[in-house]
Amino acid sequence: MDLRLSKEDHAFRDEVRAFLAEHMTDGLRRAMELNTCFINEPPVALAFHKALHAKGWAAPNWPEEFGGTGWSPVQRYIYESESARVGAPTFNDQGIKHIGPILMKYGTKEHQDAYLPRILSGEDVWCQGYSEPGAGSDLASLKTRAVDEGDHYLVTGQKIWTTHAHFANRIYVLVRTNTEGRKQEGISFLIMDMDLPGIIVRPIDGSGGDHEFNEVFFEDVRAPKSGLVGEENQGWEIAKYLLEYERGGNPQAARVRARLSSVARLIKRYADDDPSLTLRLAEVGTDIDAMEMLELTLLSDLQSGKNPGAVSSLLKLRWSAMQQQLAELALDIAGEDALRWESGRPLYESLQLPPDTEEMLGIGPRYLNYRGYSILGGTSEIQTSILAKQLLGL
Amino acid sequence: MDLQPTEEQQLIRESAEKFLADRYGPETFRALIDSDARWSPDIWNGFAELGWLGLPFPEDAGGFGMGPAEVVILMEQFGRVPVLEPYVSSVILCGKLIELLGTDEQRGALLGEIASGQLRLAFAHDALEGPMTVTRGADAFLLSGVKRAVHDAPMAEIYLVSCTLDDGTVAVFSVPANAAGITARSHNTLDGRRLSDLDFADARIPPEARLGGGTDGRAAIDEATAWAITASCADAVGAISAMVEQTVDYAKQREQFGQPIAKFQVLQHRLVDMKIAEEEARASVLLAALSLDGDAAMRERGASGAKAKVGRAARFVHQAAIQTHGAIGTTDELMLGWYAKRLVAFEKQFLPTRRHLGRYAEIISDPEAAAAPLLREATA
Numbered sequence: 144m145d146l147r148l149s150k151e152d153h154a155f156r157d158e159v160r161a162f163l164a165e166h167m168t169d170g171l172r173r174a175m176e177l178n179t180c181f182i183n184e185p186p187v188a189l190a191f192h193k194a195l196h197a198k199g200w201a202a203p204n205w206p207e208e209f210g211g212t213g214w215s216p217v218q219r220y221i222y223e224s225e226s227a228r229v230g231a232p233t234f235n236d237q238g239i240k241h242i243g244p245i246l247m248k249y250g251t252k253e254h255q256d257a258y259l260p261r262i263l264s265g266e267d268v269w270c271q272g273y274s275e276p277g278a279g280s281d282l283a284s285l286k287t288r289a290v291d292e293g294d295h296y297l298v299t300g301q302k303i304w305t306t307h308a309h310f311a312n313r314i315y316v317l318v319r320t321n322t323e324g325r326k327q328e329g330i331s332f333l334i335m336d337m338d339l340p341g342i343i344v345r346p347i348d349g350s351g352g353d354h355e356f357n358e359v360f361f362e363d364v365r366a367p368k369s370g371l372v373g374e375e376n377q378g379w380e381i382a383k384y385l386l387e388y389e390r391g392g393n394p395q396a397a398r399v400r401a402r403l404s405s406v407a408r409l410i411k412r413y414a415d416d417d418p419s420l421t422l423r424l425a426e427v428g429t430d431i432d433a434m435e436m437l438e439l440t441l442l443s444d445l446q447s448g449k450n451p452g453a454v455s456s457l458l459k460l461r462w463s464a465m466q467q468q469l470a471e472l473a474l475d476i477a478g479e480d481a482l483r484w485e486s487g488r489p490l491y492e493s494l495q496l497p498p499d500t501e502e503m504l505g506i507g508p509r510y511l512n513y514r515g516y517s518i519l520g521g522t523s524e525i526q527t528s529i530l531a532k533q534l535l536g537l
Numbered sequence: 538m539d540l541q542p543t544e545e546q547q548l549i550r551e552s553a554e555k556f557l558a559d560r561y562g563p564e565t566f567r568a569l570i571d572s573d574a575r576w577s578p579d580i581w582n583g584f585a586e587l588g589w590l591g592l593p594f595p596e597d598a599g600g601f602g603m604g605p606a607e608v609v610i611l612m613e614q615f616g617r618v619p620v621l622e623p624y625v626s627s628v629i630l631c632g633k634l635i636e637l638l639g640t641d642e643q644r645g646a647l648l649g650e651i652a653s654g655q656l657r658l659a660f661a662h663d664a665l666e667g668p669m670t671v672t673r674g675a676d677a678f679l680l681s682g683v684k685r686a687v688h689d690a691p692m693a694e695i696y697l698v699s700c701t702l703d704d705g706t707v708a709v710f711s712v713p714a715n716a717a718g719i720t721a722r723s724h725n726t727l728d729g730r731r732l733s734d735l736d737f738a739d740a741r742i743p744p745e746a747r748l749g750g751g752t753d754g755r756a757a758i759d760e761a762t763a764w765a766i767t768a769s770c771a772d773a774v775g776a777i778s779a780m781v782e783q784t785v786d787y788a789k790q791r792e793q794f795g796q797p798i799a800k801f802q803v804l805q806h807r808l809v810d811m812k813i814a815e816e817e818a819r820a821s822v823l824l825a826a827l828s829l830d831g832d833a834a835m836r837e838r839g840a841s842g843a844k845a846k847v848g849r850a851a852r853f854v855h856q857a858a859i860q861t862h863g864a865i866g867t868t869d870e871l872m873l874g875w876y877a878k879r880l881v882a883f884e885k886q887f888l889p890t891r892r893h894l895g896r897y898a899e900i901i902s903d904p905e906a907a908a909a910p911l912l913r914e915a916t917a
Contacts, residue, residue, distance in 0.1 A: 144540050144606045146827050146913050152538070153915035217538060224910055397910060404908035407901065418898075422891075425898035428907065429821065429846035435911050436820035443540035457813055524806075531805040534812050535785050 146439070148221075155218055159225045166194045167229050174491040175230040176405070177501065179508040180355045181515070184489055185268050185310045188232035192265045195234075201263045202239050209247055209255070210263050216445045220438075224397035237306070238262040238269040240393070241385060242315050242334070249332070249373040249381050258313070258334075270337075272302035272316030272359055273382070280525050282317075283327045283379065287361060289318035296320075296333065296371075298341075298364040304519070308344045308357040312337050316361075317378050332378035334370040341365070351511035353488055386455070394442075395462040396435035402469045403431055406476070409502075414476045423475075427468050434461055453533035456526040463516035463523065470513040473506045481507045538912055540823070546610055549603075552587060553614035561618050563872050569621050570729045570875075576622045576692050582654050590628055591652025593764075594636055599649035605764065605826035609771035613819070616775020619879045621730055623657055623689030625772070630765040631658035631697050638709060638749040638757035647695075647711070659693035661735055662758065669700045669737060671708075677741040678710070680718070683734060688886060690714070690733035691723045697748070698737075699758060706753040710746045717741065728882035729875065759833065763840040766887045767825040770840075770847045773883040774818050776876045777850060780858040781811045783873060787862055804861060811854050818850040824911065831913075838900050841893040848890030851880035 148156060174187045195201045203219050205211020214222065243262050246254045261267040278285040287300025298318060308314065314335050321329030335342070341364035347356045373381050406424060414420050437454060444451040474481055480503045487493025490508075494501045517523040531537040542550075560583060569577055584590050593608055594600020608629065615624060628651060635647050650656040661684035669682035680700060690696065696719075698710045712719070718740030721733040748754065785808055788799035798804055821843040828839025855877040859866035866873055884890050901907050 144542065144546075144823070144827060146538060146824075146911055148538055148912055148915045150915045221912070224912075228908060228910065400908060400910070403901070404904045407904040407907040410902060411904065418895075421898045421902050422894055424907075425845065425894050425901050426849070428901040429842045429849075429894075429897060430817070432824055432842050432911065433817035433820040433846055436824050437816065439538065439911065440540045440820070440823075443538065447539075447541050449541075457816065461813065461817070527806045527809045528802070530809045530812070535805075535808055537785075537789075537799050537805045537808065 152217055152221060156221050156225060159222050162194075162198065162200075163225060163229050163231060166191055167231060171232065172230065173498075174489070175232055177490040177494065177505050178232075179351060179488075179490060179505045179512055180353045181512065181519070182236065182306060182355070183232045185234055185307065187489070187491070188234040189265055191232055192234035196263055196265060201265075202243060204240060205243060205247070209243075209259050216442055220394055220442050223394050227394075227397035228401055230401055234265060235262065235268050237271050237311070238267060238313075241271060242269050242313075245315070245332070245372060245381055245385060248384060249377075253369070254334075254372065267313050268307065268311045269313045269315065270305050270308045270311035270359075272305055272314050274304045275301060276303050280522055283330065285317055285319060285330065287316065287318050289320050289331060289333055289366065291320070291368075291375075292365075295365045295367055298333070298335075298361040298366050300361050302359040302361075303356075304347070305344075305357045305359045306355055308337070308359050309346060309354070314342075314359065315372070317382060320375050320378075327379040329376055330378035330382075331375050332372040332381045333366060334372060335364070335366045339364050339366065349512055349515070351508035352484070352486055353508060353512060355512075394438050395458065396431055396438050399431050399462055399465045399469070400435070402466065403428055406469050406473050409473055409476045412499075413480075420472065420476055423468075423472050427465055427472070430461065430465050434458065434465070453530070456521070456529045456533065459521060460517075460523050460526040460530070466516045467513050470506075470510045474510045477503055477506045481510075542606075542610070546607055549607055550610050550614065553589075553611050556583060556587060557614055557618055557620075561620065566618060566621070566872070566875070574692065575725070575729060575731050580620075581622055581657075584622070584624070585652070585654030588652075589624075590654055591648070593629065594632060594648045594652060598636065598644050599652040605767060605829040606823075608764070608768055609822050609826045612768045612771035613775040613778070613822075616772035616777075616879070617779040619728075619772070619776050619779075619876065623659070623692055623730075625765050625768050626659050626689035627651055627657045627693070629768045630660045630761055631695075633764045634660065634697060634709065634754075634757055634761040635711075635748060637760055638752060638754050640749060643711070643748055656695060657689070657693045658695045658697060659687050659690040659733075661687045661690070661696045661698040662762075663687070663699075669698075671700045671702055673703070674741070677743050678708075678747075680710070680737040680740045680742055682737050684737070685734045686732050687735055688726075688732045689730065690721060690735065691731040696735065698735075698742075699754065706751070707755045707758065709748045709754040709758065710742045711748060712740070712742055712746060726882060728878040730882070756833070760829075760836065762887065763825075763836040764829060766840040766844050766893075767822065767829060769883060769886060770818075770822045770825060770843045773847050773851050773880055774815065774822055776879045776883075777815050777818055777847075777854045780854055780873065780876045780880075781808075781815050783871070784808065784811065784858045784861050798861075807857055807861065811857050814850040814854050818847045821846040834900070837896065838906075841896040841900075844887065844893035845890055845897050848884045848893070851883055852890075855880045 202211040203222050207213035275285045289296040289298045314337055316333050317330050318333050319329050320331040341362040343360040345358045346354045348354050410420050441451045441454055485504045588601050591600035592603045596602045632651050663684045669680055672679040693714055696712045696714055698712050700708050702708050718738050720736040723733040726732055788804055789797050791798050825839035825843035828835045
């Protein structure tokens with residue numbers, strides 16, 4: 144067992160670092176440091192994404208035949224981790240990591256030709272319509288209806304917590320096409336253009352001051368039937384396939400480690416005299432070490448063709464907690480300075496302050512926003528119940 | 538980067554599982570706990586026959602040339618018993634110290650005898666206490682002072698004794714336990730093992746008993762200690778995993794209010810938290826093991842990080858296991874109580890959890906160190 148990179152992977156890492164050094168401009172770096180959301184806003188990342196696209200790196204997780212990189216799991220891990228380490232932005236993850244792989248597996252040739260190139264080029268931005276007011280943790284109880292009216296579906300209902308719907312020009316939604324039988328078996332997977340008449344986006348402002356989420360209303364939307372992905376009532380299977388596809392493809396240790404490092408910098412700058420803060424930092428540090436080892440074990444399993452087993456819920460549960468602990472620690476370091484509130488967003492556009500002071504203004508919003516980490520993408524309680532089944536057979 | 542166990546590593550795990558299941562069940566453990574010696578020469582010889590007592594030593598010194606990954610695999614199985622024999626003291630701590638610091642002659646004389654099971658050692662180091670007084674006589678060093686809490690000293694034939702000399706170097710002497718001028722006051726420990734406080738009163742140590750001639754022993758002590766911390770963390774992970782397994786089994790069969798208590802979500806979630814603590818602790822130990830061939834800073838980060846992380850997991854898991862068992866968990870009726878005591882002892886040995894967290898904090902408070910990924914540079 145060994146943590147050393149092979150010569151080839153080492154060379155690849157150097158290539159990734161060189162790319163990042165060239166394209167992470169000072170302006171982009173500052174924008175990302177002042178980002179208080181879960182996901183940076185797409186416009187700030189567009190130039191960076193275009194540079195990736197020019198290099199052929201826009202879709203690290205796609206096979207070459209669809210214009211992806213065709214990278215090995217290790218290369219992909221290196222790329223994701225190095226990007227996270229320097230705080231590189233993401234662009235249209237819903238397109239690249241979610242709908243892209245789904246269209247490759249379940250989409251028609253027409254779907255693939257129409258959408259995949261535009262995801263790569265950055266022309267399209269996608270959003271995901273899954274959660275509903277009455278269907279959060281219990282997603283399969285969703286009620287948005289799609290009724291077959293011959294040449295189109297008539298879609299009525301409401302989605303909520305739709306990240307970046309206000310930036311997106313496309314949406315993929317889970318809709319109910321059958322109310323009989325098991326609730327999972329009456330769900331279909333439908334894609335639509337956001338400019339269809341009857342789609343209304345209403346912002347939800349987070350208590351951290353950021354507009355990241357939206358409600359999306361469907362008021363008698365006539366959605367072309369060409370937007371159906373897979374068979375009618377196959378939607379639940381398709382949504383679950385993504386969990387399978389994502390396995391190991393979304394490393395988080397490097398992302399949390401980057402925050403650890405920035406909190407270490409905060410302690411040095413503002414609270415070097417308080418050892419209790421450093422000890423809390425160290426506890427999270429040991430947690431991150433363990434999580435990174437679990438991620439690398441998963442990666443090694445994938446690389447050697449083994450089934451990695453049930454770790455994605457475990458990792459989500461743990462990294463979300465670590466993100467929250469670090470945001471809380473930053474809040475405790477800042478003390479009263481964290482009370483200064485700048486309401487303009489994004490912060491990098493609204494702030495004209497000396498760099499030393501401006502970083503303080505992100506701490507309060509980030510603390511408040513990050514409470515959502517243990518809620519979005521499956522709450523910690525749901526993940527724990529999944530683990531009770533998967534790990535312990537309870 | 539490869540974290541797949543080799544065939545050889547799987548073989549070590551399987552042979553350890555088999556030997557310990559056949560020869561070291563709870564009855565054997567309890568019989569040893571009831572004995573004065575608290576260890577079994579018979580078991581020790583079994584370890585020797587399986588090659589475990591020379592596992593990490595170079596082949597030219599009578600060992601099997603295995604690395605830290607093999608050691609932690611074996612130690613995790615030891616922790617599941619939990620094994621009372623002085624493996625960490627004799628083989629890992631003292632054995633590695635001799636390998637790292639000793640002259641060829643000293644290595645030849647001692648490592649082979651450890652590997653064959655004839656010799657057990659204890660390290661009288663006492664990192665926190667005041668120094669011993671060492672006087673250079675005409676033909677010998679004279680040692681006076683106290684070494685407190687020397688683990689496994691009562692079953693050792695040889696003590697390795699650390700002292701700071703007048704020239705500022707640290708010497709490690711290999712001293713027969715029955716040498717004149719040494720008195721041992723021995724105690725049972727909370728977890729059923731043995732330790733001694735050693736009184737030295739002008740004990741005469743010949744110069745050739747100093748490991749490595751005139752070499753300063755500090756670096757070797759630090760490195761051997763990092764090995765021992767890693768091994769003892771792996772032992773703790775074994776005890777943790779046994780506790781998690783037994784607690785899950787218990788919750789599945791224990792019925793109250795007409796159903797197994799494992800049906801209650803509040804207990805399910807606690808059991809998951811315990812299992813996660815186990816998985817994370819094991820991952821930390823693997824990091825520590827794979828850091829042992831790095832430089833001193835990497836070793837210290839690995840070992841102290843693991844000691845802090847496993848220490849926290851040990852505290853949480855044993856408390857949760859006792860609580861889930863209810864009243865029976867507070868007794869020695871089940872093995873549970875002995876695992877709990879093993880884990881309490883683990884936290885104290887080789888400096889307590891909070892001190893390792895402090896050491897790790899010093900390293901990680903440097904933003905560059907905090908940011909560094911665990912994947913290492915390619916081999917040349």
